[in-house]
Amino acid sequence: MDWMNAVIQGVLLGGLYALFAAGLSLVFGIMRVVNLAHGDFIILAAFLSVVVVGVTGLGPFLSLVIVVPLMGGLGYAVQRGLLARTLDRGVLPPLLVTFGLSVIIQNLLLQIFSADDRRLDAGGISTASIGIAGQLAIGWFPVVVFLAGVLAIAGLQILFTRTALGRAFRATADDQETVRLMGIDNRHTYGLAVAIAFGIVALAGVCLGIRTTFSPDIGPGRLLVAFETVVIGGLGSLWGTLMGGVILGIAHTIGAKLDPAYRELTGHLVFLLVLLARPQGLFAKPVRET
Amino acid sequence: MSLLSVHELTAFYGDFQALFGVTLDVEPGEVVAIIGANGAGKSTFLRSVVGLCASAAKAALFDGRPIGGRPTHEIVTLGIALVPEGRRIFPSLTVEENLLIGGHRARPGPWSLARVYDLFPMLYERRAMSGPALSGGQQQMLAIGRALMANPRLLLLDEVSLGLAPIVVNDVYTRLSTIVGEGTTTLFVEQDVGRALSVCHRVYCFQEGRIALAGSPRDLTRAQIAAAYFGV
Amino acid sequence: MTAAGYTIERGTTASRLGARAGAVLVAALVALPFWGSSGDMRLMVEFLSMLTLAQMWNLLAGYGGLVSVGQQAYVGLGGYALIVLADFLDVNPFVSVFLAGFVTAAFALPTAAVVFRFQGGYFAVGTWVVAEVYYLLVANSSALGGGLGRSLQAIRGIARAERERLTYWVALVVGVGAVALVYVLLRSRRGLALTAIRDSARASESLGINVFRSKLFVYVVAAFGCGVAGALIYLNLLRILPTAAFSVNWTASMIFVVVIGGIGTLEGPLVGTTVYFVLREFLADYGAWYLIVLGAVAILVMLWAPQGLWGLVTARYGLRFFPVQRRVRFTNEATRSDARRSGGGDRAPLGSQA
Numbered sequence: 036m037d038w039m040n041a042v043i044q045g046v047l048l049g050g051l052y053a054l055f056a057a058g059l060s061l062v063f064g065i066m067r068v069v070n071l072a073h074g075d076f077i078i079l080a081a082f083l084s085v086v087v088v089g090v091t092g093l094g095p096f097l098s099l100v101i102v103v104p105l106m107g108g109l110g111y112a113v114q115r116g117l118l119a120r121t122l123d124r125g126v127l128p129p130l131l132v133t134f135g136l137s138v139i140i141q142n143l144l145l146q147i148f149s150a151d152d153r154r155l156d157a158g159g160i161s162t163a164s165i166g167i168a169g170q171l172a173i174g175w176f177p178v179v180v181f182l183a184g185v186l187a188i189a190g191l192q193i194l195f196t197r198t199a200l201g202r203a204f205r206a207t208a209d210d211q212e213t214v215r216l217m218g219i220d221n222r223h224t225y226g227l228a229v230a231i232a233f234g235i236v237a238l239a240g241v242c243l244g245i246r247t248t249f250s251p252d253i254g255p256g257r258l259l260v261a262f263e264t265v266v267i268g269g270l271g272s273l274w275g276t277l278m279g280g281v282i283l284g285i286a287h288t289i290g291a292k293l294d295p296a297y298r299e300l301t302g303h304l305v306f307l308l309v310l311l312a313r314p315q316g317l318f319a320k321p322v323r324e325t
Numbered sequence: 326m327s328l329l330s331v332h333e334l335t336a337f338y339g340d341f342q343a344l345f346g347v348t349l350d351v352e353p354g355e356v357v358a359i360i361g362a363n364g365a366g367k368s369t370f371l372r373s374v375v376g377l378c379a380s381a382a383k384a385a386l387f388d389g390r391p392i393g394g395r396p397t398h399e400i401v402t403l404g405i406a407l408v409p410e411g412r413r414i415f416p417s418l419t420v421e422e423n424l425l426i427g428g429h430r431a432r433p434g435p436w437s438l439a440r441v442y443d444l445f446p447m448l449y450e451r452r453a454m455s456g457p458a459l460s461g462g463q464q465q466m467l468a469i470g471r472a473l474m475a476n477p478r479l480l481l482l483d484e485v486s487l488g489l490a491p492i493v494v495n496d497v498y499t500r501l502s503t504i505v506g507e508g509t510t511t512l513f514v515e516q517d518v519g520r521a522l523s524v525c526h527r528v529y530c531f532q533e534g535r536i537a538l539a540g541s542p543r544d545l546t547r548a549q550i551a552a553a554y555f556g557v
Numbered sequence: 558m559t560a561a562g563y564t565i566e567r568g569t570t571a572s573r574l575g576a577r578a579g580a581v582l583v584a585a586l587v588a589l590p591f592w593g594s595s596g597d598m599r600l601m602v603e604f605l606s607m608l609t610l611a612q613m614w615n616l617l618a619g620y621g622g623l624v625s626v627g628q629q630a631y632v633g634l635g636g637y638a639l640i641v642l643a644d645f646l647d648v649n650p651f652v653s654v655f656l657a658g659f660v661t662a663a664f665a666l667p668t669a670a671v672v673f674r675f676q677g678g679y680f681a682v683g684t685w686v687v688a689e690v691y692y693l694l695v696a697n698s699s700a701l702g703g704g705l706g707r708s709l710q711a712i713r714g715i716a717r718a719e720r721e722r723l724t725y726w727v728a729l730v731v732g733v734g735a736v737a738l739v740y741v742l743l744r745s746r747r748g749l750a751l752t753a754i755r756d757s758a759r760a761s762e763s764l765g766i767n768v769f770r771s772k773l774f775v776y777v778v779a780a781f782g783c784g785v786a787g788a789l790i791y792l793n794l795l796r797i798l799p800t801a802a803f804s805v806n807w808t809a810s811m812i813f814v815v816v817i818g819g820i821g822t823l824e825g826p827l828v829g830t831t832v833y834f835v836l837r838e839f840l841a842d843y844g845a846w847y848l849i850v851l852g853a854v855a856i857l858v859m860l861w862a863p864q865g866l867w868g869l870v871t872a873r874y875g876l877r878f879f880p881v882q883r884r885v886r887f888t889n890e891a892t893r894s895d896a897r898r899s900g901g902g903d904r905a906p907l908g909s910q911a
Contacts, residue, residue, distance in 0.1 A: 069678025071626065120860050126677045130624050131816055131859045134681075135852040138809050142845035142852075202426050205417040212377060213413040215397035216406070218430030218475065255805060259689060262682045300693040303686055307671060314674050 037292065040171055045288035047173070049281030050181030051246065054239035055257055056264035056276050057187050058232035064271060065208045065228045068118060068129040072136035074258030076233065079140055080106050080240025081249050082148055084155055095155040095245055103237040110233025111226040118229070119222055137254065144251035155244035180242045187235055188277045194231075195273070204228055256299075263306040269316025278318050282309075328353045328479055328510050329374065329405075330386040334393075336369050336378045343369040343378075345534045351479065351512050356505050358521035359514045361531035362554060367514040368410050370531070371481050374512075375407050376400045387479070402430045406477035410484050410514075412468040414456035420467060421452040427471030434476025435507060441470040444500055462493035466500070473504065480504070482513035486520070498524065518550065532556045568880055575878035586729055590722040598725040602793045604834055605732030606786045607814065611826035612735040613782035614811035619821035620743065620751045621775035622758070624677075626808050627684025630668070630691045631661040631780045633803035635787025637695055640797060643711035650711045651727050654788040661784025664691075665777045673773070685805065692803035706798035709791065724792055731789050735782055740823055740879050742778070751775065755821075809848070813855040819865025823879035828867045 059073045070076075080102055087098040113136070121128035163175040195201040206214045207224045214221050243249060243257070260283065268279025283302050290301025309317060329351040336344040344366045351357050359367045372378045374385055376397040384393040392400050401407070406427075415423055424441055442449035445466045451459060459467060465485055472480060485501070486494040498520065505511055505524075515521035522528060522542040530538040530553040538545065538553030590598060610632070617623045638657035643650035668687050675683040696704045712720055742748050750771050753761035758768050791797045810833065818829025833851065840847035858865055870876055 063678070067677070069682060071678075071681065117856070117860070124863070126622065126624050127618060127816075127820070128859055128863070130626070130678055130681050131812060132856050134626060134809065134812060135856040135859075138806075138852040139849050139856075142849045145845050146849075199425070199429060202418065202422050203429065205422075206415045206426050209415045209417050210413055213409060213415070214426075215377070216375065216401055216409065216413075217426050217471075218398050218402045219426075220396065220398045255685070259682070259686055262679075263686065266679070296693075296697050300690065300697070303690045303693070306686065307690070310671065310674060 038289075041288040041292045042285055043171070043173060044177065045285030046281050047177035047181045048284030048288060049277070049279075050177075050184030050284075051239070051242055052260055052264045052280030052283050053184040053277045054180070054187055054235060054242060054280075055261040056268070056280060057184075057191060057273075058235045058239070059258075059261040060265045060270075060273070060276055061191065061232040061235070062229055063265070065204050066118070066122065066225055067208075068122070069133070069262075071130060071133040071258065072140060072254075073133075073236070073261055074256065075137045075140040075144075075254030076106070076109075076236045077240040077243060077257045078144065078249060078251060078254040080237040081155065081244035082144055082153070082251075083237075084241045084244055085148075085153055088155065095157050095241055099238065099241055102241060103234045106233040106237035106240075107230040110229040110231075110236070113233075114226045114229035115222065119225065122225075137258075141251055141254055148251060150250055150252065152248040152250050153244070154248045155241065157245045161245055176245060180246060183238060183242060184277065184280065187238065188273050191231075191235075192273045200227065260302070263302065266316055267306060267309045269319025272316070272318045275316060275318030279316070282317070326389055327351060327386075328355075328388055329512065331370075331374065332384060332386075334370070334373055334380055334384040336366070336373045336380060338369075338378075343534055344373065347531075347534075347536055349529055349536065349539075351510060353478075353510055354508055355527065356511045356525045357513075358525035358528045359512070359531060360516070360518050360521050360528060360550075360554065361537075362556075363516075364533075365531035366534040367531050368483050369534075371407060371483050371512070371514060374400075374481065375405055398430075401475065401477075402432075404432055404476075404478035405481065406472035406475045406479075407481040408468045408472045408483060408485060410487065412461075412464045414459070414464050414467055414471075416455065416457045418456060419452065420448055420454055420456060420459065423456055423467055423471050424448070424474050427474030428476075431474060432476045432478075436473040436476050438474070441473055444473075444503060445470050462489050462496065465489060465493075465497055469497070469500070469504075478510060480509050480511045480513075482511065484514055484516060486515065486517055494520070518554065522550075530554055569877045571876045572878055572880050579878075583729075583733060587726070590725060595718075595721050598721050599793065600834075602725055602728040602789065604830060605728040606790045606793070607810065607833060608732050608826060608830045609735040609782055609786040609789070610807065610811045611814040611818070611830055612739050612823070613779040613786070614808070615815045615820060615823075615826050616739050616742070616775055616782075617779040618812075619815065619825075620748070620755060621772050621779075622755050623772060623776060623779075624681050625672075625684040625776075625779075626681045626805065626812075627672070627686070627688035628779070628783050628811060629803050629805055629807040630684070630688035631665070631783035632787035632790065632807045633688075633695065633799065634661045634664055634691060635784030636791035636797045636802045637701055638784060639788035639791055640701065640707055640709060643709060644707075647711070650709065650792060651723055653711075654727055654731070654785060654792055657788035658781040658785035661787070662777050662781040665780030668780075669773055669776050673769070673776075688803060688805070692799055695803070696799040701799075702797075704799060706796065706802075708796045712792070712795060724789075727792070728789055731785055735786075736823060736827075736879075738778075738782070743823075747771065747774065806848070809852070813851045815865075816855045817851075817858050817865060819867030820863075822865075822867050822871070824870075824877075825865050825867040828870075829865070832866070 055077060059070060062068055062070050083102050083105060084095050084098045087093060087101045088095055117132050118129060121132050161176045164172040165175060166172045195204065203219050203224050207219065207221050211221045264279040264283050265276055267282055268275030282305065286302045286305040287298050291298035327350040331347060331349045333346040333348055334344055335342065335346055347370060359370065361367050369378055373380045376395055380393040382391050382393045386392065387403055387405060392403065415426065418426060424438055447463060448467055448470055456464065456467065485497055525542065527541050529536050530550060532553060533556065538549060589601065614628060617625055635657045638660040639650065639653050642648040642653035642656055648656060672680060672683045672687055695701055701707060750761065750766045753764065753766060754768050754771055762768050814829035814833050815826055817832055818827065819825030836851060837847055840850060862869055
């Protein structure tokens with residue numbers, strides 16, 4: 036029964052991991068840039084929510100109304116102001132810039148908020164649970180986060196396949212020059228893509244902050260979770276990302292069940308196993324080499 | 326007033342100068358051809374008009390408005406569409422999505438998805454396929470259809486017959502004559518001199534980044550064209 | 558060679574003068590224990606460790622095109638290798654510093670089997686994941702002290718002054734050795750191959766260069782160097798903590814130092830390491846601000862002066878103390894003017910060739 040519980044918790048945790056991963060995957064899919072500061076932006080969003088809650092008295096859920104647009108705007112600015120200057124200049128510049136941002140954000144948060152653990156208090160929902168048979172109980176909030184993850188993935192799927200903006204995203208990823216011939220400003224399109232990614236990052240950060248404690252130094256760990264989720268699921272597959280999150284979530288809860296110290300290690304080992312067995316990820320569509 | 330008026334246009338790729346002061350006009354309703362050997366600067370010229378190569382502000386006027394140096398996405402929304410060399414179909418998009426993205430910033434006008442499908446029925450049959458699954462000729466039709474979706478006032482075509490079988494080229498040109506028949510002003514680059522001369526009202530022959538010869542096909546002799554083409 | 562009318566020149570005036578000045582400098586540094594304080598020696602050990610790390614990252618990314626964010630794996634493994642060799646196996650601790658490099662190089666081979674499945678940005682994060690795995694394995698190993706780390710025991714019997722002096726000399730050998738290693742490597746055939754790969758992997762493959770093996774070689778050499786540096790760092794600190802030993806901040810410092818100084822040159826890491834320590838001294842009282850400033854400067858340099866500070870110097874004065882390129886120098890007038898004639902074609906007006 037305990038194991039069953041661990042699996043269910045792991046599945047629900049997977050929704051949060053999918054939220055972590057969606058933004059990373061979106062930016063990589065369109066610009067081929069791995070944002071090494073991705074995890075730190077998640078933590079930044081959580082701290083922003085702390086500030087918004089403190090200043091306005093809103094609850095953490097309602098703080099999203101402010102945090103999501105703020106992070107979206109920040110994403111647009113980061114893209115247009117910094118990342119755009121690194122594109123088409125090789126592997127190093129985007130990595131160096133995002134790595135620099137990671138170090139800067141982490142240490143700024145440390146200066147401003149100290150290294151103390153924080154948590155966003157969402158009231159009763161963070162502890163309320165639904166009893167299932169016997170000792171099995173599922174927390175309400177993990178269910179809400181899981182649904183948020185599913186909705187974010189579904190939303191991105193619809194955005195990409197059904198809307199003109201999604202079409203523009205895919206076309207820009209294909210061919211930056213020709214897309215301009217269609218009257219599309221590729222730089223603005225990139226900016227919008229990063230803005231949307233950062234909107235999801237904001238949602239992920241607030242969900243993380245309600246679910247667990249956080250401190251300025253845990254950003255890189257979230258980046259690794261997001262990265263492993265994307266690679267396990269398979270690049271370019273949004274539903275694969277959700278499944279990747281679920282697999283990693285289960286690995287973490289099962290690992291923690293064996294010994295709390297093995298939680299992360301189990302996740303990394305599952306990731307490495309998947310990588311060695313199926314480098315293209317578990318759910319990626321087979322791509323024909325051209 | 327000319328629809329497109331280019332004056333003393335120069336273009337560079339780094340230190341390499343590709344165009345040396347090209348002056349060229351296209352009147353509304355005209356079909357104008359650009360011919361010339363490989364490397365004469367024909368494609369560079371079209372790329373400069375739409376802003377993919379940098380040019381001076383006053384070097385190009387479209388409908389009287391200076392377009393030189395402006396970003397590509399702004400120039401094309403004024404009503405210029407380019408069918409680029411090598412077709413450049415978006416591989417991640419289906420045939421229909423490729424057409425729809427052509428109309429992303431469309432002006433009002435005669436062309437719509439339905440009319441493009443009327444002109445190219447084979448695209449309608451393959452509308453759910455991905456772009457790269459089409460044959461070369463079909464991709465060329467798709468590239469033309471994609472450009473039409475913007476309802477351009479000036480259609481630029483870069484080497485539409487390149488790499489296609491002669492019978493497919495005939496097919497492409499038959500449809501182009503339909504498009505031209507609608508009164509769409511067209512400026513096209515073509516390596517096949519005979520075909521270019523048979524379609525156009527006027528022709529410019531480029532040679533090493535300069536215009537070597539210009540005129541109406543009726544007024545030009547084969548010898549004049551050969552001389553301008555090969556630079557002998 | 559002279560018969561053909563040219564020689565291949567590999568030195569510059571600056572490099573010949575620099576070699577003499579460098580010899581004087583090294584001699585002065587060797588004698589530091591006799592004229593400097595023990596604080597000077599400690600600072601120099603830190604400087605030389607950072608220089609070594611920076612040279613290794615420079616080799617890895619600047620010449621091998623491998624942007625790793627996981628080099629802390631080898632710093633940590635090197636530090637723990639020192640503990641295992643010196644405390645568990647009774648090897649002389651100063652000798653262990655160098656042996657630690659072989660241990661980390663041995664770890665690098667299976668690691669490469671995993672991380673070389675990735676390219677570009679994914680390679681970067683992949684190396685980071687592997688570094689985390691090594692961290693967690695060490696932090697969970699009670700023999701190595703678990704999360705609380707360990708102190709280096711083997712050094713206890715040695716008098717403090719002697720220990721400091723020996724540590725410093727080991728550091729000097731390591732630091733100078735790292736610069737020399739990269740210099741010799743880049744001037745070798747392998748270095749030529751690496752430069753070719755950096756410029757175009759595909760073209761060099763068609764010339765018969767084995768890109769995979771060249772990159773693997775660089776990766777293993779960098780792991781060796783970082784391992785030695787890691788061991789040196791903990792020989793100096795005498796106490797190792799897994800969180801600190803495997804901290805990504807090691808890699809952050811390497812990257813920032815190399816980018817600020819100038820990637821793809823041997824002088825760059827020297828300049829960058831100097832900047833690093835100057836900044837550290839100035840911002841010593843401001844805690845984390847020093848890393849924030851370092852990161853910001855690195856970003857600014859990357860975007861607006863991607864060749865780094867040393868790049869600005871070479872662009873201005875043409876100085877090169879460590880020339881790794883080959884220059885053709887024509888030795889008789891006839892070949893020189895021939896070359897000028899054929900080389901001048903690119904400036905002739907277009908079309909005049911025909």
